[in-house]
Amino acid sequence: MPIKVGIPSALLFYDYYPLWITFFEELGADVIVSKNTNKEIVDMGIKNTVDEACLPVKVFHGHVLDLKNKVDLIFIPRITSVSKYEYICPKFCGLPEMIKYSIKDLPEIIDTNIDFRKSKKNLNRTVMEIGGYITKDVKKIKNAFEIAMKEYSRYKDLIKKGFLPIDTLKKDIYSKGDFFRGKAKVLLLGHPYNIYDPHISMDLVQKLRKHNLTVVTCESFCEEAMNEKAATLDKKMFWSFGRKILGTVLSAIKNDEICGIIYLSSFGCGLDSVIGDIAERRIRRDSNKPFTLLTIDEHTGEAGVDTRIEAFVDMIKWRDEHENNLSPHRKFIHSN
Ligand code: SF4
Structure with a gap:
């Protein structure tokens, strides 16, 4: 045996x-x-x-x-x-x-x-x-x-090729055709064991795909480019997770295809509290992309997460529809 x-x-x-x-x-x-x-x-x-x-x-x-x-x-x-x-x-x-x-x-x-x-x-x-x-x-x-x-x-x-680790677990991956959605991409940040586990993440990847958004993660970015960006940080990241997440953030903030960023963090995770904070500051300082931080633990309810995702997606759609109406000073030039 x-x-x-x-x-x-x-x-x-x-x-x-x-x-x-x-x-x-x-x-x-x-x-x-x-x-x-x-x-x-x-x-x-x-x-x-x-x-x-x-x-x-x-x-x-x-x-x-x-x-x-x-x-x-x-x-x-x-x-x-x-x-x-x-x-x-x-x-x-x-x-x-x-x-x-x-x-x-x-x-x-x-x-x-x-x-x-x-x-x-x-x-x-x-x-x-x-x-x-x-x-x-x-x-x-x-x-x-x-x-x-x-x-x-x-x-x-x-x-x-753009598949996420969770997609590779599916049999017959190429015939599914379900993984790449609209041109608009959402960057989903966080530890792989949070974002790819459908139960822990409350199926966040699929929920975003249902809104016709293509989901990208740290794994979707070129490792060399990500490392180059991470090397520009004031201090060297000695946590592998931190280097990957912050390298990805710095690569993504100037990427026009990325229309929004979500950070899925674990309550009680020391790394997330530091990395999430640095990531949020850099995103808000150097880009105007919608950003949301979702913190989960065993008591998190799905309804609350769904509401946050709906609001996030609405924000992306609103920006998409109104972008031409914004002046460089972020005030309406004209209204509909
Ligand atoms: S403390 Fe944070 S980095 Fe460590 S295992 Fe938990 S979630 Fe992962």
Whole structure:
């Protein structure tokens, strides 16, 4: 019987799922991905996490509980850094411990340390350590990782074509034709695990698409251009999330195709409170694009979010219809 490896579909799942699913499958494991986030998963997560945790971490606990009795191993790496000289949120470093202390009787956890802060020189060792949970055959692990990287490149190519990570999960992606809407683009900022999880985001991407808006995110922007812009900030961003979000903001504010910007933030997230504030100041100072900040937690009601989105879309439409009536001093030249 093949080993069953569980992958929680939360936190960095949307960024790396093709890589890890392919890797474990190529090693001969049965990969089981937790169910899509739903109310039951959120409730289980809340019940089994400390109150102070942010919503995405609580939701992650719910996904682990969903896998608990279905698998032999659960993949919860200890992620310190994914980019040179940068960190990701400290919650990721302590995640395996947090899970072990919060949830009893778990299967074995693959909690390999992922730390590329100094360089990616230890990538090989990291891959060998993760693969070592399934097999001791070094060649097999190497081959599996090569195939997984090819699959990951295919995924990255789809993102470069304008699909969002959430679209790539759909079968028959090219025949759907539902992803690219009107010429007007809305930039949706925030952590991937918030914006791409339909339950957490209350289906924000689809809601905007229903208004005939094309949704773009940090992932839609050229990484080099984004990095160049981020390098112009007064201080170097040592958080990878911050560099990406602020680099995207600086790339987007002069882009006429972007007609509005939404920041989806998690209540209680230290990074969001700093990055969201810098982003909002720069957007308001250097552009006149409509901007809205949506802060979510487990108590956020969908009706309130819908109202904010309706108001945001109305603002975009109003601007579109009245733009020619505005003087450079933002006062009406003539009225209809
Ligand atoms: S970055 Fe914010 S939302 Fe993400 S895990 Fe850390 S505290 Fe939670």
